[in-house]
Every structure is written in structure tokens, then in C-alpha cells.
Amino acid sequence: xxxxxxxxxxxxxxxxxxxxxxxxxxxxxxxxxxxxxxxxxxxxxxxxxxxxxxxxxxxxxxxxxxxxxxxxxxxxxxxxxxxxxxxxxxxxxxxxxxxxxxxxxxxxxxxxxxxxxxxxxxxxxxxxxxxxxxxxxxxxxxxxxxxxxxxxxxxxxxxxxxxxxxxxxxxxxxxxxxxxxxxxxxxxxxxxxxxxxxxxxxxxxxxxxxxxxxxxxxxxxxxxxxxxxxxxxxxxxxxxxxxxxxxxxxxxxxxxxxxxxxxxxxxxxx
Amino acid sequence: xxxxxxxxxxxxxxxxxxxxxxxxxxxxxxxxxxxxxxxxxxxxxxxxxxxxxxxxxxxxxxxxxxxxxxxxxxxxxxxxxxxxxxxxxxxxxxxxxxxxxxxxxxxxxxxxxxxxxxxxxxxxxxxxxxxxxxxxxxxxxxxxxxxxxxxxxxxxxxxxxxxxxxxxxxxxxxxxxxxxxxxxxxxxxxxxxxxxxxxxxxxxxxxxxxxxxxxxxxxxxxxxxxxxxxxxxxxxxxxxxxxxxxxxxxxxxxxxxxxxxxxxxxxxxxxxxxxxxxxxxxxxxxxxxxxxxxxxxxx
Numbered sequence: 001x002x003x004x005x006x007x008x009x010x011x012x013x014x015x016x017x018x019x020x021x022x023x024x025x026x027x028x029x030x031x032x033x034x035x036x037x038x039x040x041x042x043x044x045x046x047x048x049x050x051x052x053x054x055x056x057x058x059x060x061x062x063x064x065x066x067x068x069x070x071x072x073x074x075x076x077x078x079x080x081x082x083x084x085x086x087x088x089x090x091x092x093x094x095x096x097x098x099x100x101x102x103x104x105x106x107x108x109x110x111x112x113x114x115x116x117x118x119x120x121x122x123x124x125x126x127x128x129x130x131x132x133x134x135x136x137x138x139x140x141x142x143x144x145x146x147x148x149x150x151x152x153x154x155x156x157x158x159x160x161x162x163x164x165x166x167x168x169x170x171x172x173x174x175x176x177x178x179x180x181x182x183x184x185x186x187x188x189x190x191x192x193x194x195x196x197x198x199x200x201x202x203x204x205x206x207x208x209x210x211x212x213x214x215x216x217x218x219x220x221x222x223x224x225x226x227x228x229x230x231x232x233x234x235x236x237x238x239x240x241x242x243x244x245x246x247x248x249x250x251x252x253x254x255x256x257x258x259x260x261x262x263x264x265x266x267x268x269x270x
Numbered sequence: 271x272x273x274x275x276x277x278x279x280x281x282x283x284x285x286x287x288x289x290x291x292x293x294x295x296x297x298x299x300x301x302x303x304x305x306x307x308x309x310x311x312x313x314x315x316x317x318x319x320x321x322x323x324x325x326x327x328x329x330x331x332x333x334x335x336x337x338x339x340x341x342x343x344x345x346x347x348x349x350x351x352x353x354x355x356x357x358x359x360x361x362x363x364x365x366x367x368x369x370x371x372x373x374x375x376x377x378x379x380x381x382x383x384x385x386x387x388x389x390x391x392x393x394x395x396x397x398x399x400x401x402x403x404x405x406x407x408x409x410x411x412x413x414x415x416x417x418x419x420x421x422x423x424x425x426x427x428x429x430x431x432x433x434x435x436x437x438x439x440x441x442x443x444x445x446x447x448x449x450x451x452x453x454x455x456x457x458x459x460x461x462x463x464x465x466x467x468x469x470x471x472x473x474x475x476x477x478x479x480x481x482x483x484x485x486x487x488x489x490x491x492x493x494x495x496x497x498x499x500x501x502x503x504x505x506x507x508x509x510x511x512x513x514x515x516x517x518x519x520x521x522x523x524x525x526x527x528x529x530x531x532x533x534x535x536x537x538x539x540x541x542x543x544x545x546x547x548x549x550x551x552x553x554x555x556x557x558x559x560x561x562x563x564x565x566x567x568x569x
Contacts, residue, residue: 064319235279242311
């Protein structure tokens with residue numbers, strides 16, 4: 001089966017909705033937690049680049065919280081699903097307060113994954129855009145392949161514990177911070193290698209994705225990006241999470257993405 | 271009970287997630303005569319006790335719906351009843367969609383959206399008594415299928431507009447659509463939503479929806495679908511007791527795709543626990559205490 005980008009589309013499992021117990025939660029950086037949920041169905045089916053909608057559901061009287069999309073950050077052999085959660089606002093702060101043993105509602109796996117087809121891969125992550133690449137690097141490591149993982153944060157306080165990354169992925173990320181307080185000083189894009197022919201994968205803030213798209217265009221590199229937009233449902237019903245496609249259409253990040261080959265998007269409008 | 275328009279796509283999106291044939295049915299995303307691209311992002315955001323949306327009625331248009339969406343509904347649903355939500359810029363648009371669909375199989379009737387706050391002129395018919403009466407009468411001439419009018423709450427008295435729909439030949443009402451609202455992003459000093467304003471839904475509007483249902487029940491005898499902020503069976507039963515004979519679950523499905531199933535089961539449990547044999551006995555039964563015998567329908 002051919003996808004819109006001309007590559008071979010990966011078979012995706014149908015999403016399921018599951019109430020899942022929080023197995024562990026670990027404070028890993030400023031405002032940032034690594035949470036693992038007991039959710040074997042989603043763990044077995046998820047592919048790197050796919051995401052889950054995570055919320056508390058409707059059971060709490062008076063509670064109201066729309067679910068938020070999170071990249072699947074890792075899947076464990078015991079059916080664990082790991083996510084990297086940075087508390088930006090009211091909703092993510094509420095999710096960060098979940099305690100071990102409490103449950104949350106997970107809907108997934110959702111969206112279009114990265115399609116690497118065994119290629120050499122360079123992953124470029126900004127902030128919690130690191131999450132799908134932990135999953136990808138771990139999968140690749142278990143298949144005996146290595147990926148290059150370039151990870152940028154604003155400063156040392158925001159950096160996700162490198163030792164935990166290494167333990168999950170068997171990879172040491174190349175770290176950049178804007179103020180130089182950890183790793184090399186500079187934007188994560190400073191780590192890009194113009195001479196490399198590897199497939200570029202990007203996830204992070206929109207300015208980073210724009211810079212990657214410009215770099216890829218300039219150097220003739222293949223690039224896939226994971227985009228994010230305010231999302232209501234994650235399954236295409238609300239039509240809320242659109243970005244501008246290269247053909248002028250609004251494309252839905254949740255079901256047509258969230259991973260897109262860069263050439264499918266209108267970078268002038270993103 | 272039904273899944274509300276705009277929250278369940280065209281049904282297919284929920285295949286495998288919930289048993290559509292066991293909950294009653296659904297109301298499709300709006301269908302217009304021509305395809306509509308929709309509004310720029312952001313299109314949705316959470317609000318206190320709800321959410322705001324300005325999707326802009328993105329849809330594939332009448333012919334796209336018939337070719338791409340209707341076949342799935344026809345082939346995959348057996349017990350679930352489908353209403354097609356219809357929008358238009360003009361009475362001619364509405365009539366063309368209804369006439370264009372009327373010969374097709376795969377759905378029961380129409381929900382006429384005269385109340386969308388997210389497109390220019392979207393509430394024009396729903397807030398103008400004369401225009402609403404003319405539109406309903408015209409559409410009545412286009413179809414013998416059930417014709418349900420989705421009311422806007424943004425009028426002085428929903429009851430007046432409910433009565434107008436009845437007099438013009440409608441078969442039922444949906445009460446209510448979203449409330450217009452705005453969220454400001456104080457960091458950018460701009461409206462958060464790309465369309466600037468949007469429609470507010472969710473639990474925050476539950477009491478307004480229940481009130482609108484009660485007002486409509488007082489002024490007309492049409493069956494009413496109660497909609498607005500329903501999260502659980504208790505919320506749904508408020509609508510029923512206020513006068514709704516059906517309910518629609520909307521925004522809650524985003525929080526839990528199984529919300530409609532839970533509402534359906536919860537209503538059955540309430541009826542069993544209270545010795546209610548038929549839901550009709552609860553419709554508009556305000557004042558009839560549990561165990562006090564059959565309620566006398568109002569109106």
C-alpha cells in the first residue's frame with residue numbers, strides 16, 4: 001500500500017480506549033515527569049511517532065478536563081506505556097499530579113507513525129519532542145540498529161535525565177542547551193550535519209520544525225516531522241487539529257499526521 | 271440517545287471504539303451544498319467546564335457526503351438511527367441538500383442546523399422568526415422524512431422559536447446548539463481561536479440547555495432532543511424530566527469515547543431502580559416524584 005508521500009504505509013492498529021493504572025511517575029526535569037501506565041493493548045500496538053490521548057475521564061464528580069495528546073515515549077515488555085509530560089497549563093498540571101495506583105483514560109495508539117524503512121536516521125528533538133525518539137531509539141536498539149539522537153533544551157534544568165534516556169534507549173543523546181548550562185551551547189539545529197544522507201526526523205516546537213524544513217530543503221534531505229495542534233478528540237471527529245497542507249487543504253494532525261513528510265505541509269503557513 | 275453532530279464525524283471514526291448499534295444512533299457532521307474548507311487553527315480549546323470550537327463546518331459537501339460518507343453508514347449500521355445535519359448559506363442551499371439527499375438510503379431524517387455560531391450568517395435563520403418559519407415550511411415541502419430543527423439558545427425566548435418550528439411543519443427539535451464565546455490569549459493579546467470567536471459547549475452549558483428544553487416543551491408539542499453538556503445519565507435525565515424524549519451526547523465523547531454508552535446504561539439503571547417501565551413516563555415529568563405513579567405528560 002502506498003501512502004500520500006509515496007512510501008510504504010505502515011499497518012496501524014485500530015485505537016482502543018482503556019482505563020489504565022499509573023505504575024510509576026518520576027520527576028525528571030523542571031515541570032517534567034516520566035509516567036508509565038499499565039496498558040498492554042496500546043503497548044503492543046503502538047509504533048514510534050504515534051500518540052495517545054490521556055485524560056482522567058468523566059468519573060470524578062465535577063471534574064472536567066479534555067484529554068491531551070502525548071507521544072508514546074516507550075513501551076515496556078510488561079505492557080507499560082511511557083509518556084513524557086511537561087506541565088504547561090492547568091490540564092497538564094492536573095495530569096502531572098496523578099499518583100501511582102490511580103487510573104487515567106488512554107485512547108490509542110493514534111496517528112501516523114514515523115516511517116523509517118530501515119534507513120539511517122537522525123532524530124532532532126526540541127523539549128518534550130524527545131519522547132517519540134526515546135521510543136524509536138529503543139525499538140531500533142532492540143533490532144541492533146543505532147540512530148543519531150540530537151536533543152535540545154533551553155537550559156540544564158529542563159533536560160530530561162540523560163542516564164534515564166540511555167537506560168531506555170541504549171543511546172547517549174547529543175545534548176544542546178541554549179545557554180550552554182548542559183551539553184553544547186546553542187540551538188539543537190547546530191548539531192545538524194549537512195553532509196549526512198540520513199533520514200531526518202523532527203519533533204518539537206514549531207520554530208524548530210520550520211528550521212528543519214528549511215535545512216532539509218536546502219540540503220536535499222528527506223524529513224518527517226511530528227506536528228502538534230490543539231486537539232479535541234484524537235480520532236478525526238472534531239476536526240479541530242488542522243495544519244495547512246502543501247496542497248492548500250487543512251489536514252488533520254490527528255489522523256492524517258501527526259507525522260508528515262515535510263513536503264506534505266505548507267511551511268509558509270505553519 | 272444519539273451522538274451529537276460535530277462530535278462523531280460521520281460515524282466511521284467511532285467504529286470499533288463503541289457499539290454504535292447499541293446506543294441509538296448519531297447525527298452526522300454538517301453537510302452543506304458545496305464542500306467547505308473550514309476555519310484556520312486554533313479551532314478548539316478547553317474552557318472552564320467545557321470547550322470552545324470554531325471548526326467552520328468543514329465538510330465534503332453534498333456530493334462528497336453521498337459518495338464518501340453515506341455508504342459506510344448504510345453498510346455498517348443496522349439498528350442505529352442516523353440523522354444528517356444540514357447547513358446552508360441560504361434557504362435554497364438548505365433545500366438543495368435535503369432534496370439531493372432525500373432519494374438516498376442510509377439515514378432516517380434531517381437535523382437542520384440554523385444555529386451554528388462559527389460561520390458568517392450561521393445563526394441567521396435561527397434568530398429571525400420569519401426566516402425560520404419560511405425555511406422550515408420550504409424544507410417540509412422537500413421531504414417526508416423526520417425534520418428536526420436544531421435551535422440556537424441565542425434568542426430572547428427559545429419557546430417562541432420552538433413554536434414557530436411546530437407551526438411551520440417540523441417534526442422535532444434539538445435543543446440546543448453552542449453559545450458564542452471567546453478566549454483571549456493574553457501572551458499574544460489576540461483571540462486564541464483562529465476564527466476569533468467560537469461556540470462553547472460542555473458541562474458549563476448544561477443548565478442553559480435544560481432550561482431551553484423546558485421552555486420549548488412549554489410552548490410546543492414537538493418531540494425534543496436534549497443536548498448540551500451531558501456527561502452522564504444524571505445529566506441526561508435532567509433533560510428528559512425537562513421535556514426531552516431523546517438526548518444527544520457531544521463534547522463528553524471527547525473526554526471519554528464511551529460516554530454515550532455509559533449514559534445509555536445509566537438511564538436503564540435509573541429506570542430499573544425507580545420502577546419506571548417506559549422512558550416516556552419520565553418525559554416532562556417534573557413534579558412527579560418517584561413512586562408517585564405514572565407522570566402526566568405536560569403540554
